[in-house]
Amino acid sequence: MRKKTFRTKSGLLLTIRRLRPDDTPYLYDLFAHLSPQSRYLRFHLALEQPDPAWLQETAEHIAAIHLPSQGWLAFADLPDELGACIGGARFVVTGAGIAEASLTVRDDLQGQGIGTELLRILITEAQKAGIHRLMADAQASNQSVFRMLRGLGLNYRSSTHAGETHLEIDLDVTHLA
């Protein structure tokens, strides 16, 4: 998928395109628009005041994604910022037919269907890329993730240890509506 548009529940028009190595500034901006709670849910670390070196390294690492791993960013024109980065998704191939998924939507635009749309793209593109098993780690308290999985009708296996849930989705039996 090269580029896709999507309209949110509130009518905001998003453009979703592939993540590129020069996207580091957008990843910084997205991170700046995440609450400490969302940062914790995404990175499983307390990141109220992150170490600048960690932030730079992480943003560069995420942007430097390359095939067979893939990522996407979603952009929108907001009243105070044209072309703002709203969210992102990626899967990182970790073995033959196996990938690790992650997903983020900035706090002020959560709950509008953007995460679900990004997950739909991630799954569709992972299936096209020959991924059979998609894995993710979510905090067991992360209701948005479980509601998204239910909303898309996904069957998944899960196991929880110390408040963290490991999820596995079998893409061979996943048919998105």
Ligand SMILES: CC(C)(COP(=O)(O)OP(=O)(O)OC[C@H]1O[C@@H](n2cnc3c(N)ncnc32)[C@H](O)[C@@H]1OP(=O)(O)O)[C@@H](O)C(=O)NCCC(=O)NCCS
């Ligand atoms: C998880 C995340 C990507 C979901 O993005 P989103 O754009 O809010 O997702 P959607 O709008 O598609 O909503 C998905 C479901 O979560 C629900 N939801 C959204 N925000 C919620 C909240 N704060 N509390 C409880 N449920 C919430 C929505 O109502 C929806 O459920 P429904 O379809 O049954 O109504 C986003 O919340 C996020 O970035 N969180 C921080 C990072 C993270 O948790 N990443 C996932 C782990 S890698």
